[in-house]
Amino acid sequence: KQEVTQIPAALSVPEGENLVLNCSFTDSAIYNLQWFRQDPGKGLTSLLLIQSSQREQTSGRLNASLDKSSGRSTLYIAASQPGDSATYLCALVTQGGSEKLVFGKGTKLTVNP
Amino acid sequence: NAGVTQTPKFRILKIGQSMTLQCTQDMNHNYMYWYRQDPGMGLKLIYYSVGAGITDKGEVPNGYNVSRSTTEDFPLRLELAAPSQTSVYFCASSESGSGETQYFGPGTRLLVL
Numbered sequence: 001k002q003e004v005t006q007i008p009a010a011l012s013v014p015e016g017e018n019l020v021l022n023c024s025f026t027d028s029a030i031y032n033l034q035w036f037r038q039d040p041g042k043g044l045t046s047l048l049l050i051q052s053s054q055r056e057q058t059s060g061r062l063n064a065s066l067d068k069s070s071g072r073s074t075l076y077i078a079a080s081q082p083g084d085s086a087t088y089l090c091a092l093v094t095q096g097g098s099e100k101l102v103f104g105k106g107t108k109l110t111v112n113p
Numbered sequence: 114n115a116g117v118t119q120t121p122k123f124r125i126l127k128i129g130q131s132m133t134l135q136c137t138q139d140m141n142h143n144y145m146y147w148y149r150q151d152p153g154m155g156l157k158l159i160y161y162s163v164g165a166g167i168t169d170k171g172e173v174p175n176g177y178n179v180s181r182s183t184t185e186d187f188p189l190r191l192e193l194a195a196p197s198q199t200s201v202y203f204c205a206s207s208e209s210g211s212g213e214t215q216y217f218g219p220g221t222r223l224l225v226l
Binding site: 004034036041042043044045046049089091100101102103104105106 | 117146153154155156157158161171172203205214215216217218219220
């Protein structure tokens with residue numbers, strides 16, 4: 001059974017710092033991996049989607065990498081801002097897992113002014 | 114486009130009552146999903162649909178039912194509500210299956226007392 005783990009569960013950093021959020025998974029046979037952002041009381045917003053054949057994706061100050069062989073993905077946020085404060089969720093679809101997104105529990109990020 | 118909309122935003126139910134959570138998407142997506150998110154946890158898939166008239170169980174389907182009579186709508190029915198169904202429910206849609214980004218609604222917060 002696929003399990004997704006995100007470490008740390010919470011992270012507090014000063015504004016301007018570069019930071020890395022981690023996601024690990026137990027089954028490397030995946031279709032793709034997504035990083036989502038969730039604001040309090042709101043739905044999820046997809047940030048980046050990495051297909052299994054890709055190594056990384058970039059969008060603005062965000063860069064997500066994927067290493068299937070080691071079962072790891074990282075989300076790099078450059079020059080963090082208070083507006084980046086949210087919970088970041090990692091989710092993936094396992095090959096043979098039908099259409100099921102398997103989610104980690106998330107990392108709650110606080111960027112202090 | 115409004116994207117994915119959900120109603121109601123919040124509801125309190127008594128044990129044993131039933132209710133329907135509504136979900137509508139205006140993106141003409143074939144795939145639709147229902148997730149639940151318990152506090153401090155990732156999302157878990159309840160049911161999903163790959164097109165009108167087709168539904169399938171996810172990871173935690175017990176106590177729920179769904180139907181998909183149109184492309185736009187994917188209601189989730191709770192029969193005989195139990196305290197264990199207290200959660201936040203998210204509906205999502207995607208154009209196709211495993212390789213596509215899922216777009217989420219804002220969620221319905223349900224409290225069963």
